Amino acid sequence: MLSIYATLQTLGFKIKNRLQQDETGATAVEYGIMVGLIAVVIIGLVFTLGDDLAAKFQEIIDGLNNPAGTATTP
Known part of the structure; x- marks a missing residue:
């Protein structure tokens, strides 16, 4: 009788x-998709x-290269 109980408990x-979901991989995939979308936007x-x-x-470089008195305004 104990053997049947142990077998049923192990099966349970x-x-x-198997019914519990492992979501650790899903998080990595979601971060990968976000990084990809950010890269596309950039x-x-x-x-x-x-x-x-x-x-x-x-324009900034030209402004820095000109002396202060001869700077041109756009």
């Missing part, structure tokens, strides 16, 4: 373990605003 524990912004940003930085 196995079923319980790449899109760089392509969209890249020329404007380069022009602004060039």
Whole structure:
């Protein structure tokens, strides 16, 4: 009788373990998707605003290279 009880208990524990969800891998996948989307947004912004940003930085460089009295205003 004890053997049957032990077998049923072991079977119950196995079923319980299979029904429990392991979500540790899902978290890593979600972080991977978020990082991918952030990278896509950054790449899109760089392509969209890249020329404007380069022009602004060039204006700043030109302003720093000119003496204070001869700086041009846009």
